[in-house]
Amino acid sequence: MTAYVYVSLKKSVLDPQGKTxxxxxxxxxxxGLESVRQGKYFELTLDGGLSREEAQAEVERIAREVLTNPVIEEFRFSFSLAE
Amino acid sequence: MTAYVYVSLKKSVLDPQGKTxxxxxxxxxxxGLESVRQGKYFELTLDGGLSREEAQAEVERIAREVLTNPVIEEFRFSFSLAE
Structure with a gap:
């Protein structure tokens, strides 16, 4: 199972890299471009030992506690079940 | 209309950042983690002047010619029509 985590700057935070x-x-x-914002993207491959619910909880925990700086960033994640 | 471009290292390319x-x-x-790979993520906001097909062509051109290094990276993109 693969999880995709997308981390981006909060809308209220300036993104000079995107502006550049x-x-x-x-x-x-x-x-036709109005604005560009850059973020980070993580592909987490999980081993088969976790159920869908456990995997979801674990990925959310990793995203919130490690991959994201909650002061300036927000995240979302999705799963690909193929495999 | 917002376009999301995801750039990641090709599967055959080592990703020391992800390994770390x-x-x-x-x-x-x-x-439960088998592997982690990191990539980049761009949010392009397009102005309303482009049709869906033009927007798709323009975003693909930007992703291929500017945002991606074709030697080591690959990209995919998607659209959100909500606005």
């Missing part, structure tokens, strides 16, 4: 990317893309001639 | 996170999580007592 946006500026560069605009200069390069790409059109 | 995995080792740290194991030491901290989190269970």
């Amino acid at each position: 990317i946006q500026g560069a893309l605009k200069k390069m001639g790409y059109k | 996170i995995q080792g740290a999580l194991k030491k901290m007592g989190y269970k």
Whole structure:
């Protein structure tokens, strides 16, 4: 089972890295962009020993306690059951 | 319209950053993890002037030409129509 965790800056936090990317893309001639924000993305492969509920609880705990800085970031996660 | 672009290392490329996170999580007592891989995640907000097809083509072009290093990385993207 694979879990995908997406960590992004909270909407209220400035994202200078995203702004830089946006500026560069605009200069390069790409059109239609209103804003760009960058985040992090983690792929966690879980071994088969956990049930769906345990896996969900464990991944949420890892995302909240380790992968995210709760002061400025928020996270969401999803599972792929294929395998 | 918002586009989400996920960039990750190709499966065949070693991910030392992910390995470090995995080792740290194991030491901290989190269970059931087989592997961790880290990637990047971009949220592109598009202005309303583009049709769905144009937006898709533009986002794919940006992802392929700018956001991804094709030698070691691959990307996928999705759209959220909610706004």
